[in-house]
Amino acid sequence: MNDRQISYQVKFRGAIQQLITGVESKLTKSEVKVVDYYLANADHAGHSGKEIANAIQVHPSTLVRLAQKLGFRGHPELKQYLIKFASQSADASERHQHTLSQMEGSVLQSTINQEIEHLRLISSAVSQPLLDESCRLILAANKVFINGQDNTEGFAEHFSRRLNRSGIDAETVSLGRSKLAECLTASQPEDVLILIFNNTMNEMTEKLIKIARNLQLQVIGISDLSTLSVPPDVLLLRIYRGETKGTKSVSPPLVITNAIVRNLTVLAEDRVMQGLRRFEMIRALEN
Template sequence: MEDNQDLMRTIQMKFPRLSKGQKLIAEYILKHYDKAAFMTAAKLGSSVGVSESTVVRFANELGFSGYPNLQKELQELIKNKLTTVQRIELANDFISEENALKGVLKSDIENIRATLEKINHKTFEDVVNNIFSAKRIYIIGLRSSTALAEFLGFYLNVILDNVKVVGNGISDIFEQIIRVGEGDLVIGIGFPRYANRTIESLAYAQSRNAKVVAITDSLLSPLASQADYTLIAQSNMASFVDSLVAPLSVINALIIAVGLREKENISDTYNSLEKIWQEYEVYSYKNVDDRY
């Protein structure tokens, strides 16, 4: 099952040899794979009128070691294909107004836990090293990833003096990275649904012999295929809003790791900034009690 695009074809090919109960599961997945991808084995079995064990045997029949692996394959298949309308419908099935807070927080906790298990610590260190060795650093994150790119750029700009956040504006993305080349580092951030301009920008950077880092949800991501280093952050959520909690946590760790190597310079920088912030009243320094 190396290519998840073949999953539906595999189900269709094996259909004649399946048991009666397994055929019910196959029919349901072929018609409603977007919903099945987020169902437990018990929930899927209940929806078609078979036992949980029948669902597990169905997964085995397709060549998977268990149902979780089949479920993961389904999620990989659909994550970049769901329209916003479909995601809203899924959210209605799995998250209600009454349990929205609890459901979303639990999902985000699971995303962080899964990210901690999946992320490669050596790759993380390699990325930090490349940040320090780069002549120039370009950060690209479009659509819903714009906030992540701006956050990373905001803090790296305090620590370093060679950082540029690339985004939609007066000039095109390619015009902003036209001088990228060998010795530079491009950090691309993208999650389903992946922005084509981000993928194209990373491909362009590689063609110019720049080092490329992708912060994305999977090694199967189109961003990862254009990157020298990939930091995995899980963003799965059956909702119309992208869950970017785990990606933000990885970016936060990246900023802190960079900052710890430059702590003396950061202290000097923030001492200067504090004086500027106070002089120009950037922040409110008044105590709440001062209003009375």
């Protein structure tokens, strides 16, 4: 067994132990048996509930009850969470070493050079007409919903605040089922859903696009998606944030969102300036 496999199993077991903390006393003997099986067999996370139940001689409903006690709708959701948690929790030392290997000479100068390179690549993928089209969709919307996945959540929150200051009704949306439903219930056709995500079209991204399509929302994607393609009804602003293993650049998504806000001022100066004046007035009243 190599170091990567060991790291995966450690992360997997850590996820289980974190989930059961505080509920151990509420678990039945059969449910404890399932937990023990997972702790001892991280590689079997991909097996079906029926296969696991047969292996440890418990009824399949035991796996369902255990998942529900841990806060999931059923066993498939628990299994999906565990696999995702373990696979995405890359070993920190490995990422750190990879980042250091990209540094030559001064760390500060190397970091600046890498950021400059990432920014330079934006102009080769995102054109002014594409930026204009994104802004026109935003201006035509009654409301803008922004979703940031994984380590892009901070960008989504920052972008939402910038839009609100400019008089655009914007709100970040969570991936939690109930919270997502609550936010999108008030949406109207032609509203905009902005997805900020990394270099993979994961299952949740695809679900959000499907939901938006059913609600007749316009979808704008901001992503360092490179080789894969998005559905034709998604307007993609393609950026580059660096290699998967290394520390992701923070400049490209911030520059793109800042460019959108500034471009809105050019396309709808009166509306944006009115929003900014209103924001400043309210902030002054707070003080």
